Amino acid sequence: MTAKPQGLAVRPGVIHYPGLLDPPAQRAMVDELRGAAAVAPFFTPRMPRTGAPLSVRMTNCGALGWVADEAGYRYVPSHPETGLPWPPIPGRVLALWETLADCPAPPEACLVNFYSSAARMGLHQDRDEATFDAPVLSVSLGETAVFRLGGISRRDPTRSFRLASGDVLVFGGEARLAFHGVDRLIPGSSTLLEKGGRLNLTLRRVTPFQRPAST
DNA sequence: CAGTCTCA
DNA sequence: TTGC
Numbered sequence: 001m002t003a004k005p006q007g008l009a010v011r012p013g014v015i016h017y018p019g020l021l022d023p024p025a026q027r028a029m030v031d032e033l034r035g036a037a038a039v040a041p042f043f044t045p046r047m048p049r050t051g052a053p054l055s056v057r058m059t060n061c062g063a064l065g066w067v068a069d070e071a072g073y074r075y076v077p078s079h080p081e082t083g084l085p086w087p088p089i090p091g092r093v094l095a096l097w098e099t100l101a102d103c104p105a106p107p108e109a110c111l112v113n114f115y116s117s118a119a120r121m122g123l124h125q126d127r128d129e130a131t132f133d134a135p136v137l138s139v140s141l142g143e144t145a146v147f148r149l150g151g152i153s154r155r156d157p158t159r160s161f162r163l164a165s166g167d168v169l170v171f172g173g174e175a176r177l178a179f180h181g182v183d184r185l186i187p188g189s190s191t192l193l194e195k196g197g198r199l200n201l202t203l204r205r206v207t208p209f210q211r212p213a214s215t
Numbered sequence: 216c217a218g219t220c221t222c223a
Numbered sequence: 224t225t226g227c
Binding site for chain 1: 216217218219220221
Binding site for chain 3: 048049070071072074
């Protein structure tokens with residue numbers, strides 16, 4: 001995949017690439033992620049202050065990983081339970097970023113969220129990064145998610161649409177800070193993951209990069 | 216500088 | 224890096 005594929009603008013700045021990864025590519029990516037999860041096991045994130053658990057389980061790849069616990073939301077260089085550095089971002093995940101992100105620097109964080117059939121994710125923004133110049137790239141693997149997308153303000157109207165296995169979504173430009181979440185999964189919609197559920201990868205730039213000079 | 220929780 |  002060298003040329004940039006065509007996508008659908010769900011709203012300005014949010015591009016949906018349905019079925020961008022064919023089933024063999026999805027399987028290969030899942031295999032890579034299994035290797036990463038063997039080094040950095042999934043853990044249960046918690047809400048700041050209350051400690052209420054989120055229903056997803058998560059791990060990370062890359063130089064920095066996103067964690068959530070009583071202390072807050074933040075990026076850290078190592079796994080909160082093992083203390084080991086996050087494993088590298090898998091090659092085919094990096095390749096997707098290179099094709100789609102239009103960004104001169106590689107991603108620093110690859111958050112891997114696992115949704116069981118009952119997991120959900122409330123509406124939120126990805127805003128814990130020190131730069132919003134780079135887009136956020138999201139990859140869906142496994143069961144279809146009923147995804148919810150809003151605007152920049154929490155009270156903006158929202159829309160819902162489905163994200164199936166192999167779909168890629170890019171949040172950039174004016175939509176980089178769009179609210180989004182997952183209402184639910186559609187059970188039985190995929191057999192990619194033997195035990196069901198859904199993996200979502202979120203690729204992000206965390207620290208600023210030097211943009212090419214304009215003259 | 217309160218949040219991607221949840222339940223009232 | 225959470226207490227305020």
